[in-house]
Amino acid sequence: MTTLAEAHDQLRPLMFSIAYRMLGSVVEAEDVVQEAFLRLHRSAPDGVDNLEAYATTVTTRLAIDTLRSARVRREQYVGPWLPEPIVDDDDLDPAYRIELDDTVSTAFLVLLEALTPVERAVFVLREVIGYEYDEIASVVEKSEANCRQIFARARKRISDGTPRFDATREQGARLASQFIAAVAGGDMAGLERLLADDVVFVGDGGGRAPAIQKPMVGVTAVARFLLGLMRAGERFGVLLEHAVANGQPALVTRGADGALLGVMTIDVEDGRIARLHNVINPDKLGHLGPVGDLTALLRGEA
Structure with a gap:
């Protein structure tokens, strides 16, 4: 036995x-x-x-x-x-x-x-x-x-709300790479082509990091918001990495020192990005390694 x-x-x-x-x-x-x-x-x-x-x-x-x-x-x-x-x-x-x-x-x-x-x-x-x-x-x-x-x-x-993931892992990785390139390059038109018309962006800061307080919906609003985040991050040397999180393509954000700042999962439906879930609450990232202070970074204190 x-x-x-x-x-x-x-x-x-x-x-x-x-x-x-x-x-x-x-x-x-x-x-x-x-x-x-x-x-x-x-x-x-x-x-x-x-x-x-x-x-x-x-x-x-x-x-x-x-x-x-x-x-x-x-x-x-x-x-x-x-x-x-x-x-x-x-x-x-x-x-x-x-x-x-x-x-x-x-x-x-x-x-x-x-x-x-x-x-x-x-x-x-x-x-x-x-x-x-x-x-x-x-x-x-x-x-x-x-x-x-x-x-x-x-x-x-x-x-009724069960997500429908119809992209293969390779397709998801390719779309995530295109997504990172568009965000990093400030390519508004390219980013909008990747996003579904009714794309939803959800941020989780838990009161511990700056995040939007309710979901954002719509291709133009989400694209502008993402490019705004990237412009803010560029001033502090923020780095973007492609990853897989919770079985889905994801974007990992790190500070210039390599400390983790956030994990954004990317849900793909019908060849376009339907949902973006961004976790920046440091309490939810500690199991993944050293976590940076995003609030201090944005204030120029880190």
Whole structure:
């Protein structure tokens, strides 16, 4: 029988995958996984029949409790709330390596915020993990019939807004490169050609960094705003890098010293950029490495 110690490396990706999709926070997900392992070590005998099911149950229940308390903080959050980004690169902490598919995209995780903690748990376990309803019922302590109803209700609530990612990774990378070139070159016409007419820009500063307080919509407004940001950044030697974050093409912004200033994910639909989600809240970037002080930079203090 596999012991918990032997299964640690195998269980960790699954547990983090569940917790991150439940919470949209790398830091909170890591805390949940650590607490889940502590509880498993204290209570799970080496002879338990199914360690994976046991780990899934503990992780999901802890994530539900964490999300219930987090919802109060998010209601008081300054400006739009976006999930903490996971940037896919060789330096990424192995603890955060999960399968970066559409269900961890920024747009999708934002949609999941509309669900209650239990709805989110049922949806993640069914849609992502592939659990059967009887297994889900055991985890969330509801009846199988109730879980079917919860899943149907959750899927209906988010179905209309579910993002449609029809670009391959190569197409997304190419469009992101063109996007960076247009922004860096101040090419208004070129940038407008890349953006959908109803493109949406969302910024998350959380009151800790300067960000717009509500989403911006429209190709001309967003293009002008982006070029304005670039002109401001150029004065301080801000650097732009292409990356992949949450399974989508992304733009990483760094200061002249290499410190991270922001991560912007790029959602592509029908060959054009449909949504831009820009996380500049330093509290949401620390897991990716040293973070710069964007506010001080813009004030000329850094």
